[in-house]
Amino acid sequence: MKTFISEDFLLQNDFGKVLFHDHAKNLPIIDYHNHLSPKEICKNRVFENISQVWLAGDHYKWRAMRALGVNERFITGAASDKEKFSKWSSTVPFTMRNPLYHWAHLELQRYFGISELLSEQNANAIYQETSEKLQNRTHHTVGLLQQQNVETLCTTDDPIDSLEYHERIKSNNGSLNVYPAFRPDKAYGVESPKVYLNYIDALSETVNFTIKNYDDLLTALENRIDFFHSKGSRIADHGLEQLYHFSTKKLDCNILFKKLKDNKQLTKEEISYFKAETLLFLSKCYHKKGWVQQYHLGAIRDNNKRLLSQLGADTGFDSIGDFSQMRALSSFLNELDSSDQLSKTIIYNLNPSDNEAFATMAGNFNDGSIKGKVQYGAAWWFLDQKDGMEKQLNTLSNIGLLSCFVGMLTDSRSFLSFPRHEYFRRVLCNLIGQDVERGELPADEKWLGKIVQDICYYNAKDYFNFPRA
Structure with a gap:
């Protein structure tokens, strides 16, 4: 199933579409407050898989998984990265109307070109595809x-x-x-x-x-x-x-x-x-x-x-x-x-x-x-x-x-x-x-x-x- 995130996502009027596509979309980003690691930027870190770059340290996602009843082993515990991603993928469909639902699909599309809705059914395929792309220099x-x-x-x-x-x-x-x-x-x-x-x-x-x-x-x-x-x-x-x-x-x-x-x-x-x-x-x-x-x-x-x-x-x-x-x-x-x-x-x-x-x-x-x-x-x-x-x-x-x-x-x-x-x-x-x-x-x-x-x-x-x- 294709994502709902289209070219005009969140743009519900014609003038807003013009403002975004012709004036805002292509501007550079200034992010004047974040908690990124300067060491990881300096060393141009290579992530082995999507769990390492997407789930590790993200307490927004952790809260959602706990609310759904996911065991801590699959959140911050000893489960493998693949198991953690599988549990997150099975959580995403239940995050509807939480901003995580929008962000998850927007990020998959923008960084990896994946337009499918993330779910338990396609978790393994997406884990494999994203992990392979993360090895390319464009994804360091x-x-x-x-x-x-x-x-x-x-x-x-x-x-x-x-x-x-x-x-x-x-x-x-x-x-x-x-x-x-x-x-x-x-x-x-x-x-x-x-x-x-x-x-x-x-x-x-x-x-x-x-x-x-x-x-x-x-x-x-x-x-x-x-x-x-x-x-x-x-x-x-x-x-x-x-x-x-x-x-x-x-x-x-x-x-x-x-x-x-x-x-x-x-x-x-x-x-x-x-x-x-x-x-x-x-x-x-x-x-x-x-x-x-x-x-x-x-x-x-x-x-x-x-x-x-x-x-x-x-x-x-x-x-x-x-x-x-x-x-x-x-x-x-x-x-x-x-x-x-x-x-x-x-x-x-x-x-x-x-x-x-x-x-x-x-x-x-x-x-x-x-x-x-x-x-x-x-x-x-x-x-x-x-x-x-x-x-x-x-x-x-x-x-x-x-x-x-x-x-x-x-x-x-x-x-x-x-x-x-x-x-x-x-x-x-x-x-x-x-x-x-x-x-x-x-x-x-x-x-x-x-x-x-x-x-x-x-x-x-x-x-x-x-x-x-």
Whole structure:
């Protein structure tokens, strides 16, 4: 049975088809936030089979398989790659109306030219066909990126990372820009003193001096920001339940750091204060460097403690949180803005009930100095599907300027995830096309085509100061 993914997939009106095919489809991809391995890009990894490139590390798929009652042995366990693919293939028909159903068939078609609907019946044949194609150079990691016209991507890197592979990529792959992005979450992740002190030891080794107190920590972090900057980094990213801010300097982070060094547990307020002060310091460093800072807010992580203890973090047990966001976010951005130290900033929310609140907060700090200085970020994680994308686009359109939006990202660990940019572009073009057909926008192809191109490519190019290909 042939796939339902046709040339006009998701395009339900004539004007939207024109926008996509003539203005969006062939633009290069800028993926400014993902979790791809720079080592695998550098070494141009060859995947032995489709399970290795498609299923390994993909907790979206793992959650669906668990929901269907698939045993963990066939998900993250000891089953063979072929057995795991067979179980995933038998799961796919049951994912109808989940975005996985669209993504799975779009990815099979774009990377492997397979237009059949994946099922238990054709799993073996597709496993064999895709495994053979993965041995061709066009399907090694760099080839997979080039197939999707990826021009620039930013990986997610800890302050202690050496960035050696980014340097080697720069030398070996001139047409592909791969930049590190600074992700310092562990530097203020003080919930567990033992875990934190192990990280401080690693950071001390990286900067080649012993971090004895909080001031040393800040020196070390600024040292690493300088290093990342020298390697081409211009972006920082943070994953937090919420931002924190205190209007008065009621605690002393040097005392809190000493408490951690003594292996003593901080109180909830002390943890929040430590995070707030460290993030403010980092944000000021980013501003000095002219970086973009990103805040991914609202996930409640590691909910299933039993399975977390068995499988570890990032295995599919996170969800949308219901945190109070706006007061602290406002105060945090205000403190930076009041001293003119607020960098270009993207804020992402995970709870759709907060869409309008986030969009209005972003608008409060656009001061005319930079186009789209503070951005209400793309639909993220559980929301990066058709409904979530449309809600984010509609909210931004109603409250801010859609025309300034820096577009989509994958936030993915998979080298087969880049058709999500195509998916987003189809959703965007269809949405604008609907407005034209209803008479809510003029049928000005030249102007609307420019807006679409800006959102899909040019705005990000300018916002992040990425070089032209």
